Every structure is written in C-alpha cells, then in structure tokens.
Amino acid sequence: MTIGEDLRALEAESLTAVEGATTLDALEEVRIAYLGKKGSLTAILRGLGALSAEERPEVGCISNEVRRALESALDRRREALERIARASRIAAEAVDVTLPGRGRPLGHQHVLHQVVDEIVEVFSGLGYRVAEGPEVELDYYNFTALNHPADHPARALQDTFYVRDLSGDTAVVEGESDVLLRTHTSPGQVHVMESEKPPIYVIVPGKVYRRDVADPSHLPQFTQVEGLVVDEGVTFGDLKGTLEHFVREMFGPDRRVRLRPHFFPFTEPSAEVDVSCGICGGEGCRSCGGEGWLEILGCGMVDPNVFGYVGIDPERYTGFAFGIGAERIAGLKYGVPDLRHFIEGDTRFLHQF
Amino acid sequence: MRVSLTWLKELVDVTLPVDKLCERLDMTGTKVEAVHTLGAALDGVVVGQVITKEQHPDADRLSYCSVDVGADEPLNIVCGATNFEAGDKVPVAQVGTTLPGGVTIKRAKLRGLVSEGMMCSPTEIGVGGEGSGLLILDPDAPVGEPFAEYYGIADTVLELEVTPNRPDCLSMVGVAREVAAITGATFTVPASAPAEEGAPAADLVSVEIEDGALCPRYTARVIRGVKVGPSPAWLAERVAAAGARPVNNVVDVTNYILFELGQPLHAFDLATLAKRDGVAAVTVRAAREDETIRTLDGQERRLASDTLLITDDDGPVALAGVMGGEETEVSEATTDILLESACFDTASISRTSRRLGLISESSLRYERGVDPDLASRASDRAAALIAEVAGGTVAPGLVDAYPGQRAPLQLRLRTGRVNALLGTDLETPAIATLLRPLGLSAEGSGDELEVVAPGFRPDLEREVDLIEEVARLYGLENITSTLPGGGGRIGGRTSRQRFVSRIGSVLRAAGLDEHVGYSFGDPADLDRLGWELAPDELLVELINPMSEEQAVMRWTLTSSLLRALSHNQRRGIADVHLYEMGTVFITSEGRKQPKERLMAAGVLAGSWVRPGWNEPAPGLDFFDGKGVLASLLEALGVERWSVRAAERSWLQPGRTAEVIVRGDVVGWLGEVSADVLERFDASGPATLFEISVPALLKAASKVTTTFKEIPRHPAAALDLALVVPEDVTSERVVSAIESAGGALLESVRLFDVYRDPEGVEDPERRLPEGTKSLAFSLTYRAADKTLSDADVRPVHDKLVRKVCAVVGGEVRS
Structure with a gap:
C-alpha cells in the first residue's frame, strides 16, 4: 500500500471511530488516538x-485533507454530544411545576378598612378632604349642635355610652356626664364647620359606638364614614348625583339607586338611600327580604339649625351630609352574615378579603 | 304603626293595589316595614252546612255527620261537639288545612269511621270566644265560601315605620290623610257629636292645670249609666287589628279613638274619684316628693318630683299620658265615667315613660306630640261611641282647660328657596298644589306662599320643613341628579393621613394581617398584664358599660392582640401575624375628654408559613418582631433608631426591648411572658410590639431623603471574627467598628454568633470561658477607585486593633 492509501484507510477508520464515540470523553480519546502527540495520523505526518x-x-495534500476531515468530524461530533449532554442535564433538572412555590405570607388589610379606603378614594376623586375627630366626644358635638332636642331618645343611657367626666363640670343634659362615645361620625361635621369656612368638601371616617349587644346584626362598635358639603348653590340634586356616583363606584354600574324621604334631626330634607339588590336585581328575593332594595345609608340637606350652631349663613350657603356604615357596605358587598366576624380577628376571616 | 287596609279604605277611597300603595308610601317617607295578610292562616276553612248528624256507632260522645262544603260530594266528618244540629252552618277545615294553633287536618279514622275534615270552634280558628262548642254561623252564610272572607277577617295590615317628626301618622286618620295626599284620593275625617242629656258635666267635674307648659289642654267629659261588658265584634276586631288586646267596651272605645284619631284617652271610674261638694276636682300637677301611685299593672310606683300627674283631692289617680291608676280603673261595676282627652308636654311624658320603663300606645303618641285641638273632637266622638256600645248618657258639655291655646303658625315659603335647595324648577302654584292635600292652607301668588300649618303637623315650624314636604310629594325620584359645581376645593388625604396609611401598608408587606378590635378595655387587664399606669394617669371609665370586661376604654392595643391571638389559637390556627392600628385612651384628674393616641401594634406567633416540601418553617421569635419593626422604620425613612434591653411586666425578661428614635422611647417589643399568655388563654412563644404613631410621625418628619451616588467601583469585603466577653452587645461592637472604620468602611454586617456548647470541658473549648465570638463582614469601598489589597489591609488592621482595644476582645484565631 502506498502512503496515500494508508492515509485514506486511516481516514475511514478514524471517521468511524468518531461516529462511534458516544461520550465527550470517548471522543477525546479518539482525538488523541489519531491527532494526539502519539496519534496514528500524527505519526504518518511526522513520517512525511x-x-x-x-x-x-x-x-x-492527502494528509491535510484527511486531517481536516477528521477535525471537522470531531467538531461536529463534539457539538452533537454536547447537545445531547445539555439535553440530558436539562431533562434531569426538570421539576414538577405544580409543586407549591416558596412564598412569604401576604398581609391582608381588614375588610372594613378596605371599604373605608375605597370610599375615601371615590370621594377624593370628587375633591373631598379627609378629616378626623375624637372618639370620646362632648354631648354638644354629638347631639346638641346636630339639632337633637334635649330629650332625644338617642341620648338615653341605654343607647349611648357615657364617659366619666373628671373635669368637675355638672352635666347639662344627661344626668351624670356630657362626655360620651360618639354615636356617629356626624360630630365631625360640626368640628369642620367650626374651624373652616365654606367651601367645605370633607369626609370623616371613624369608629362609633352604640349600646347594642353584639349579635349577628349588631355591634356596640362600628365604623362610619361621614360626608359633608357646604358651598354656595348646593342642592338636593347634587346630593342625589353624588350618592348615585358613589353607589355605582362601590357596587358596580348596573345597580340602581333610590332615595326615600326619611327623618334625621340634623338634615332636612332627609333621605335614606337604597341600592337595588345584587342577587335578584330588584325583583325581590330572600337576601333583600323580598323588597328588591337594600338600605345602605342616610343623608340629607344640612338643617339650618346646624348652620346656626356653627355660624354659617344658611341663606348664603347650603349643604348636604351623609353617613355611610362600613360594616353595612362590607356586609352587603361580600355577603357577611354575622357582624361579629369583623371584630374577632379570626385569620380565616381576614384572609378572605 | 299597624294599618288595617279595610279600616283605611273606610277613610280614604284608595284604589291602588297593595304593592303600588306600599311603593308610594315608601317613596314619600313612610316606609312599609311589613305587609301581613290576615285570614291567610285560614286558607282551607270554608263555610259548611251539616246535612245529617248521626250518633257514632262506637263512641257515645262522637257524632258522625255529612257536611256540604259546596263540593260535588259532601264530606263525612266525625265530631265531638254537641251544640249543633243538622242544618246548621259551621266553619269546616278541609283536609290539608293548617289551623292557627298549628294543627294540620288529615283524613283520619276515628273509632272505625273515616273523618274527612273538622268542624271548628271559635278558638280553633282564632276568632276569640270560649268553650269547645262549634261556631254556629248565620243561616244565610253561603256554603263553600272561604270562611275568612265571609267572616270579614280577611284583611291586609301594613306595618308602617313612622318617623319621629310625623306624630300625625300614628293614627288611621293621619295615615288616611297622607295616603290621600300621595295618591290623589279623597279622604274624610270621621266625626260624631254625642247626644247629651242630664246635668251638665261642669256640675260633676272641675279641671285645674297647675302648669300650662306641661299640660296645654285637659278636657273631661262625663258619661253616666254605662254598662261595662264585652265589646261588639267589630270594635274588638278593629282594636285587635291595630295591635291592642280587647278589654271591655269602654276601654276598647278609648283605644279605638286612639288608633283612629291619634288622641290618647283615659276613662276613670267617676265613682272612685274623690269629690269636693259632689264635684270630682281633677288637678294636673307635678308629683310631690315621695308621692306614690299603684298603676294599672298592679305596681306600686314611687314618683320623681317632675312626674306629671292627674290627681284628685286624695292624691294621684294617673301618670299623665303614660298609665292610669289601679284604684280609678274602669271595672265591671263601673257605671259613671270621666273621660279624659288631654295634651301633655312631649319631653315630660318621654322622661316619665323612660324613667319608669313604661311605654304605652299613649306615651308613644304624647312623646311625639299630640295636636291640642284634637282633644275636644276626640272626646266628642269617643263619648258618642261609648254611649252607642255601652249605653248610658253623655252629660252636656265638655269641661275644657286650654291654657296652651295658640294661633296656628303662619309660614312664608319662597319659591326661589324651594328650587335653590332642591335643584328643581317648580312654580308657585305647583308648590301650593303639592301642599294642600296635606291639610295645609297655601295661599299667595308670585314667588311666595303663605302657609298655615295645622295643629296635627307640629313638625312644620320653618320654611325648610315645608320644603321637605314639597320634596317628598314632588318625589325625590323626579329631582334631577347633578354634582356640586363649586370650585376651590382640594381633595385627598393629608400628609399625616398618608403616613398613617403607609404604616399599615408596610406591616402588611411584612406579612401581618390587620385586626380591628374593640376600643373597650377590661380593667382587670391591668392585673393580667401587671401594667402600671403613671401616677397621674387614669383609665377612661364608662358610666354605662355593656359588661365588666368592657368597662373602660383601652389604654393599650396589647390586650386586643392577645385576645385575637387566643381566639385563633383556640381554633387550631398556630400561625398568627396580626397588627392593629387604633386609638388608645388615657385620662387624668380634671380632664373632661381623655387623651387619645393612635398606636400601631403587632403580634407574631407560630411561623410565617407552615413547613413546605422545600423549606422549613422556623418558629417566630423576638428577632422576627424586630425585623418587622426594622422594615417599618426603614420604610418610614427613620434611619437612626435603636433598641435597648428593657423590662415590661408582660414581657419575658431578657427578651424585651425598648425602641428608641433620636433618644426618645417610641415603643417596645418582646416575647410575651408565659404567665401572661396563660392568663389570656394563649400559647407562646409570641412576640408583641407596640409603637406610638405620633412619635413615629415626629421622627419621620425630621427625615429628608436626598440622593446618594450609586457606587461605580467594586467593593472589597473582609471578614472579622472577634472573641468578646458575653456582656459586650452586638450593637457595641458594631458601633466600635463604625467609628474606627474611617472613610473607606461602607458597611458592617453581623453574620455569625458562636458560643461553645454547654458542658464542654476545657481542652475541647474553642473559646475562653465567658466569651462569645461575633463574626462580621466588613465592606470597604472608595468612591474614586478600585481598592487593592494594599489599600484595604492597613486600614482593616488598624480597625481591628482599635476595636479590640475598645470592646476588650481579640481576633478569633
């Protein structure tokens, strides 16, 4: 055989060896066997x-061809083997993606405060500020300045919590004390009107207290958001439009709203606001007691007597006020059947919202 | 207020279907709370006629009857009653009927004979009467007709919510007037004048009112020779439909008039009143010290000195407007009656009724306000009715003391004002047309009306009261919705409010759920927590708490969170991370209102998460609480803060710290002591913290955040393990490192604390007795170049020497 023939034979043999290598290590051995220092091709080349x-x-010329052919076969084979190795590594690293992720617990805002925040959002968008007031109030702010007559039943010891007055003052109205736990957020109206001049656009969220035994539909402590507008030219139509906007924002655009005349000492005309039942759409069902409507808040035009207490001219300014119960809204929105859930701190309740 | 539709329709020709009428009432301010269908309970009871009546072959006391109920075949009924004969008409309950007593009629075999229904006694179908005999109906009763319809007890009763400003709607006439006004129907006021004869009433009764402010009007009539007994059926039914229990013909008439006209009446037995020269001298006056009266309900009552009384010369005979006295009550033996029809001060009646816990149909109406003009008309009508149902003659004349007589109120109603307040575009005549059906006279033209408010509408005192009437009669649904257009308003939260809401956001981001607990506190928690108030501090006491456990206002959020922790743990929930933000209250001698302070507090127990397939769930402890606080303070921009070991009686010593910002203690954190947990029925470890929000706010307000350049050159990190005595705190070493670090030291991080395990003998010890090893990672960086080892090494070596000297430690080899 000529050297040329030897080379061709070696080429064929080496290419077969390359194809036969199934691992990168085996391939390297093939490379060394032919192209290494002591490799058979190297030996032939040395003999040139x-x-x-x-x-x-x-x-x-032939030997260069053979070497190039071998080198390129080695490269191809290496790439192929690397691809296989990578694929098997990836296959080995595959996980059951349905296994649970590693997580940190998510803290939940109390549903009442979510509702209050939502209310604040809606009214902030309408240009209302947020005001606050004390939870331990004076009779004057809670009742008198809100046009409650001296013998108004809400002032009774069985309805309102009274706080021991340590000032030494003699109570004007209720026997022992003129200091009480506010029974509504409405005293906030009086504070705002005392300290500010119209235009007033304000909401007052906060806790309020009434002497009710805790049961599925009562709590001695609950949450209200008061609203007050005092400006020139404010009408009952404005009140209606404002509350309709609020209800739609809160409950969705397809819910209907109606205002029914009612009575509150500190507004006139007064109304209660109903929203159409979300379950039956107003037809009447078990959840709305067959009425088709759910009462959600009270409102009205600020009574001129209230303006009298704070020195606002009722001929120049008119205004409206409303009081929203956060428990009521949350209860209706989420179908909470027992108000006591709101106050127990059961995490199985808190995590639902 | 219960309104019988049958009764209502006698007063007003309302033709609307019930649901439409209810809707109109709802939408004009008289909410219909419920609609009761009377007689519905008697569905299935029909008029039947006994065709044959035979003795039951196997039972002496039973008869076996064939009864025609208007069906194809007569029913066979076994009956135990004896007071009837073949041919009689009786109510028959058919199979399937459930009677008011709850009994459901079934086809049943009685002593061998099948009975297909039941003939009924009055009690069985709830129409009054006594005994077990059947109710025998008139011979002309139509066989097969539903009994309730035939008997006239099919009725619809509306339960109305009458607002406090509408005392007029506490009467059938008032409701009828309202219904006429809101539906356009016509309505008539029933009135009658009694036929009078005999000696004038003024010869028998005199009336004196001590204080006209407390009793604007008192009228008395005398009816003689009455025969007290059961009322005729129509009267008893009317009174029962309105919600009162029929008593006797005289009392029932007073109740009937009360419901019909809204005028409370009281009938005295004239014979029992003390006489002065044959004249019963009635005086209306306030009670004197220690006066007592035995009221109709048999109770002896001691009276407060401002209780308004009706008295005769012997003393009190009635609590004015609230309840009559027992001694002067109308009884079977009564023949002569003094009929009181009066008007009392609303506040006085309300005080008395509330103080004595006596709420009656009378007191309810007097509290809201009774029209003084009504007293005479009501008395006339009642006297005529008494004479009609109880016989007797009405003595001529009404004895009438009327010190409170006033001219009707004239009100001005400006059309412009109506439209300005309502946002309407009503014209003057339209307004007048709305008001007149209410019984108001509204005269005038142009842009103003003169309105006279009738006595039965005491709520109409001002222009705005009339505007309210216009609004509800015009219909709130007809007012166009608009939004206030005024300018110059700025909405949103204040920066303080945003800060407060940020605290909540950060605590939630840290994994805590928000709790809202009671603002009430249990004074016994002072002992449970071992809490000591400052010498001048007092708890805020409620005068009328719901319970001992809620007798004060809370002074800390600690108890609220411990109770919530316990609530969860007792229900098997181990992982509890809660925070609460709320007001706490504390007062001191001389204060009217307490100090209110907003606090933020949290509790951590269990783990953050339940152990997972790929991660353990380490138990939460002090350092998790501290981590939450660190996140909070960082997020609020409070950079310079620290904690120091402290003591709180409810926290475990050695695991308690105060949180200090700029030298002020703003709160505390620590693990709750085992004793306290036990007292709150909770289990530990549980970490609590409570921080003053105003203090945080104050600290945060001093922070100004400015941009710092992002480093461009790499840092060099070197570790340092120091062996220091046990009592050297981590904080002390860190501050020594920081102060020795110079310009190149960027940050220090503690990454290991090592102590030899307990009980290790000397040769095995890696650290000297009483020491620990703290390992820190120090990061050095220069703003202008990449640091080489040659740059850092000398700085680091110098730092190590300084720190060792300052804290008394040495480098761990």
Whole structure:
C-alpha cells in the first residue's frame, strides 16, 4: 500500500471511530488516538519528511485533507454530544411545576378598612378632604349642635355610652356626664364647620359606638364614614348625583339607586338611600327580604339649625351630609352574615378579603 | 304603626293595589316595614252546612255527620261537639288545612269511621270566644265560601315605620290623610257629636292645670249609666287589628279613638274619684316628693318630683299620658265615667315613660306630640261611641282647660328657596298644589306662599320643613341628579393621613394581617398584664358599660392582640401575624375628654408559613418582631433608631426591648411572658410590639431623603471574627467598628454568633470561658477607585486593633 492509501484507510477508520464515540470523553480519546502527540495520523505526518520530493506534495495534500476531515468530524461530533449532554442535564433538572412555590405570607388589610379606603378614594376623586375627630366626644358635638332636642331618645343611657367626666363640670343634659362615645361620625361635621369656612368638601371616617349587644346584626362598635358639603348653590340634586356616583363606584354600574324621604334631626330634607339588590336585581328575593332594595345609608340637606350652631349663613350657603356604615357596605358587598366576624380577628376571616 | 287596609279604605277611597300603595308610601317617607295578610292562616276553612248528624256507632260522645262544603260530594266528618244540629252552618277545615294553633287536618279514622275534615270552634280558628262548642254561623252564610272572607277577617295590615317628626301618622286618620295626599284620593275625617242629656258635666267635674307648659289642654267629659261588658265584634276586631288586646267596651272605645284619631284617652271610674261638694276636682300637677301611685299593672310606683300627674283631692289617680291608676280603673261595676282627652308636654311624658320603663300606645303618641285641638273632637266622638256600645248618657258639655291655646303658625315659603335647595324648577302654584292635600292652607301668588300649618303637623315650624314636604310629594325620584359645581376645593388625604396609611401598608408587606378590635378595655387587664399606669394617669371609665370586661376604654392595643391571638389559637390556627392600628385612651384628674393616641401594634406567633416540601418553617421569635419593626422604620425613612434591653411586666425578661428614635422611647417589643399568655388563654412563644404613631410621625418628619451616588467601583469585603466577653452587645461592637472604620468602611454586617456548647470541658473549648465570638463582614469601598489589597489591609488592621482595644476582645484565631 502506498502512503496515500494508508492515509485514506486511516481516514475511514478514524471517521468511524468518531461516529462511534458516544461520550465527550470517548471522543477525546479518539482525538488523541489519531491527532494526539502519539496519534496514528500524527505519526504518518511526522513520517512525511522521509518521502521523496516527488511524493511529498501529493501525500502532503492527502494528509491535510484527511486531517481536516477528521477535525471537522470531531467538531461536529463534539457539538452533537454536547447537545445531547445539555439535553440530558436539562431533562434531569426538570421539576414538577405544580409543586407549591416558596412564598412569604401576604398581609391582608381588614375588610372594613378596605371599604373605608375605597370610599375615601371615590370621594377624593370628587375633591373631598379627609378629616378626623375624637372618639370620646362632648354631648354638644354629638347631639346638641346636630339639632337633637334635649330629650332625644338617642341620648338615653341605654343607647349611648357615657364617659366619666373628671373635669368637675355638672352635666347639662344627661344626668351624670356630657362626655360620651360618639354615636356617629356626624360630630365631625360640626368640628369642620367650626374651624373652616365654606367651601367645605370633607369626609370623616371613624369608629362609633352604640349600646347594642353584639349579635349577628349588631355591634356596640362600628365604623362610619361621614360626608359633608357646604358651598354656595348646593342642592338636593347634587346630593342625589353624588350618592348615585358613589353607589355605582362601590357596587358596580348596573345597580340602581333610590332615595326615600326619611327623618334625621340634623338634615332636612332627609333621605335614606337604597341600592337595588345584587342577587335578584330588584325583583325581590330572600337576601333583600323580598323588597328588591337594600338600605345602605342616610343623608340629607344640612338643617339650618346646624348652620346656626356653627355660624354659617344658611341663606348664603347650603349643604348636604351623609353617613355611610362600613360594616353595612362590607356586609352587603361580600355577603357577611354575622357582624361579629369583623371584630374577632379570626385569620380565616381576614384572609378572605 | 299597624294599618288595617279595610279600616283605611273606610277613610280614604284608595284604589291602588297593595304593592303600588306600599311603593308610594315608601317613596314619600313612610316606609312599609311589613305587609301581613290576615285570614291567610285560614286558607282551607270554608263555610259548611251539616246535612245529617248521626250518633257514632262506637263512641257515645262522637257524632258522625255529612257536611256540604259546596263540593260535588259532601264530606263525612266525625265530631265531638254537641251544640249543633243538622242544618246548621259551621266553619269546616278541609283536609290539608293548617289551623292557627298549628294543627294540620288529615283524613283520619276515628273509632272505625273515616273523618274527612273538622268542624271548628271559635278558638280553633282564632276568632276569640270560649268553650269547645262549634261556631254556629248565620243561616244565610253561603256554603263553600272561604270562611275568612265571609267572616270579614280577611284583611291586609301594613306595618308602617313612622318617623319621629310625623306624630300625625300614628293614627288611621293621619295615615288616611297622607295616603290621600300621595295618591290623589279623597279622604274624610270621621266625626260624631254625642247626644247629651242630664246635668251638665261642669256640675260633676272641675279641671285645674297647675302648669300650662306641661299640660296645654285637659278636657273631661262625663258619661253616666254605662254598662261595662264585652265589646261588639267589630270594635274588638278593629282594636285587635291595630295591635291592642280587647278589654271591655269602654276601654276598647278609648283605644279605638286612639288608633283612629291619634288622641290618647283615659276613662276613670267617676265613682272612685274623690269629690269636693259632689264635684270630682281633677288637678294636673307635678308629683310631690315621695308621692306614690299603684298603676294599672298592679305596681306600686314611687314618683320623681317632675312626674306629671292627674290627681284628685286624695292624691294621684294617673301618670299623665303614660298609665292610669289601679284604684280609678274602669271595672265591671263601673257605671259613671270621666273621660279624659288631654295634651301633655312631649319631653315630660318621654322622661316619665323612660324613667319608669313604661311605654304605652299613649306615651308613644304624647312623646311625639299630640295636636291640642284634637282633644275636644276626640272626646266628642269617643263619648258618642261609648254611649252607642255601652249605653248610658253623655252629660252636656265638655269641661275644657286650654291654657296652651295658640294661633296656628303662619309660614312664608319662597319659591326661589324651594328650587335653590332642591335643584328643581317648580312654580308657585305647583308648590301650593303639592301642599294642600296635606291639610295645609297655601295661599299667595308670585314667588311666595303663605302657609298655615295645622295643629296635627307640629313638625312644620320653618320654611325648610315645608320644603321637605314639597320634596317628598314632588318625589325625590323626579329631582334631577347633578354634582356640586363649586370650585376651590382640594381633595385627598393629608400628609399625616398618608403616613398613617403607609404604616399599615408596610406591616402588611411584612406579612401581618390587620385586626380591628374593640376600643373597650377590661380593667382587670391591668392585673393580667401587671401594667402600671403613671401616677397621674387614669383609665377612661364608662358610666354605662355593656359588661365588666368592657368597662373602660383601652389604654393599650396589647390586650386586643392577645385576645385575637387566643381566639385563633383556640381554633387550631398556630400561625398568627396580626397588627392593629387604633386609638388608645388615657385620662387624668380634671380632664373632661381623655387623651387619645393612635398606636400601631403587632403580634407574631407560630411561623410565617407552615413547613413546605422545600423549606422549613422556623418558629417566630423576638428577632422576627424586630425585623418587622426594622422594615417599618426603614420604610418610614427613620434611619437612626435603636433598641435597648428593657423590662415590661408582660414581657419575658431578657427578651424585651425598648425602641428608641433620636433618644426618645417610641415603643417596645418582646416575647410575651408565659404567665401572661396563660392568663389570656394563649400559647407562646409570641412576640408583641407596640409603637406610638405620633412619635413615629415626629421622627419621620425630621427625615429628608436626598440622593446618594450609586457606587461605580467594586467593593472589597473582609471578614472579622472577634472573641468578646458575653456582656459586650452586638450593637457595641458594631458601633466600635463604625467609628474606627474611617472613610473607606461602607458597611458592617453581623453574620455569625458562636458560643461553645454547654458542658464542654476545657481542652475541647474553642473559646475562653465567658466569651462569645461575633463574626462580621466588613465592606470597604472608595468612591474614586478600585481598592487593592494594599489599600484595604492597613486600614482593616488598624480597625481591628482599635476595636479590640475598645470592646476588650481579640481576633478569633
């Protein structure tokens, strides 16, 4: 055999070896066996020097071809093997993606405060500020300045919590004390009107207290959001439009709103606001007691007597006020059947909202 | 207020179907709370006629009857009653009927014979009467007709919510007037004048009112020779439909007039009143010290000195407007009656009724306000009715003391004002047309009306009261919805309010759920917590708490969170992370209102999460609480804060710290002591913290955040493990490192604390006795170049020497 033939034979043999290598290590062994320092191709190439000048160019040409063919086969094979290795590594690293993730617990805002925040959002958008007031109030702010007559039943010891007055003053109205737990957020109206001049656009969220035994539909402590507007030219139509907007924001655009005339000492005309039942759409069902409507808040035009207490001219300014019960809204919105859930701190309740 | 539709329709020709009428009432301010259908309970009871009546073959006391109920075949009924004969008409309950007593009629075999229904006694169908005999109906009763319809007990009763400003709607006439006004129907006021004869009433009765402010009017009539007995059926039914128990013909008439006209009446047995020269001298006056009266309900009552009384010369005979006295009550033996029809001060009646816990139909009406003009008309009508149902003659004349007589109130109603307040565009005549059906006279033209408010509408005192009437009769639904257009308003929360809401957001981001607890506190929690108030501090006491456990206002959020923790743990929930933000209250001698302070507090127990497939769930402890606080303070921009070991009686010593911002203690945190947990029925470890929001706000307000350049050159990190005596705190070493660090030291982080395990003998010890090893990672960085080892090493070596000297430690080898 000529050297040329030897080379061709070696080429065929080495290419077979390359294809036969199934691991990167085996492939490297093949490379070393042919192209390494002691490799068989290397040995032949080293032997070129011994060839005659006529033979050398041809053999040199063949041997280069063989080497290139082998090197490119090695590269291809290596890439292929690397691809396989990568694929098997990826396969080995695959996980059951349905296993639970690693998580931090998510803190939940109390549903009442979510509702209050939502109310604040809606009215902030209408240009209302947020005001606050004390929870332990004076009779004057809670009742007198809100046009409650001296013998108004709400002042009774069985309805309102009274706080021991340590000032030494003699109570004007209720026997022992003129200091009480506010029974509504409406005293906030009086505070705002005392300290500010119209235009007034304000809401007052907060806790309020009434002497009710805690049961599914009563709590001695609950949450209200008061609203007050005093400006020139404010009408009952404005009150209606404002509350309709609020209800739609709170309960959705397809709910209907109606205002029914009612009575409150500190507004006139007064009304109660109903929203159409979300379950029956107003047809009447068990959840709305067959009425088709759910009462959600009370409102009215500020009574001129209230303006009298705070020195606002009722001929120049008119205004409206409303009081929203956060428990009522949350209860209706989420179907909470027992108010006591709101106050127990059961995390199974808190996590639902 | 219960309104019988049958009765109502006698007063007003309302033709609307019930649901439409209810809707009109709702939408004009008289809410219909419920609609009761009377007689509905008697569905299935029909008029029947006994065709044959035979003795039951196997039972002496039973008869076996064939009864025609208007069906194809007569019913066979076994009956135990004896008071009837073949041919009689009786109410028959058919199979399937459930009677008011709850009995359902079934086809049943009685001593061998099948009975297909039941003939009924009055009590069985709830129409009054006594005994077990059947109710025998008129011979002309139509066989097969539903009994309730035939008997006239089919009725619809509306239960109305009457607002406090509408005393007029506490009467049938008032409701009829209202219904006429809101539906356009016509209505008539029933009136009657009694036929009078004999000696004038003034010869028998005199009336004196001590204080006309407390009793604007008192009238008395005398009816003689009455025969007290059961009322005729129509009267008893009317009174029962309105919600009162029929008593006797005289009392029932007074109740009937009360419901019909809204005028409370009281009938005295004239014979029992003390006489002065044959004249019963009635005086209306306030009670004297220690006066007593035995009221109709048999109770002896000691009277407060401002109780308004009706008295004769012997003393009190009635609590004015609230309840009569027992001694002067109308009884079977009564023949002569003094009929009181009066008007009393609303506040006085309300005080008396509330003080004595006596709420009656009378007191309810007097409290809201009774029209003084009504007294005479009501007395006339009642006297005529008494004479009609109880016989007797009405003595001529009404004895009438009327010190409170006033001219009707004239009110001005400006059309412009109506429209300005309502946002309407009504014209003057339209307004007058709305008001007149209410019984108001509204005269005038142009842009103003003169309105006279009748006595039965005491709520109409001002222009705005009339505007309210216009609004509800015009219909709130007809007022166009608008939004206030005024300018110059700025909405949203204040920066303080935003800060407060940020505290909540951060605590939630840290994994805490928000709790809202009671603002009430249990004074016994002082002992449970071992809490000591400052010498001048007092708890805020409620005068009328719901319970001992809620007798004060809370002074800390601690108890609220411990109770919530216990609530969850007792229900098997171990992982509890709650925060609460709320007001706490404390007062001191001389204060009217207490100090109110907003606090933020949290409790951590269990783990953050339940152990997972790929992660353990370490128990929460002091350092988780501290971590939450660190996040909070960082988020609020409070950079310079620290904690120091402290003591709180409810927290475990050695695991308690005060939180200090700029030298002020703003709150505390620590693990709750085992004793306290036990007292709150909770289990530990539980970490609590409570921080003053105003203090945080104050600290945060001093913070100004400014941009710091982001480092461009890499940092060099070197570790340092120091062996220091046990009592050297981490904080002390860190501050020594920071102060020795110089410009290149960027940050220090503690990454390990090592102590030799307990009981390790000397040769095995890695640290000297009484020491610990603290390992820190120090980061050095220069703003202008990459630091080489040659740059850092000398700085670090110098720092190590300084720190060792300052804290008395040495580098751990």
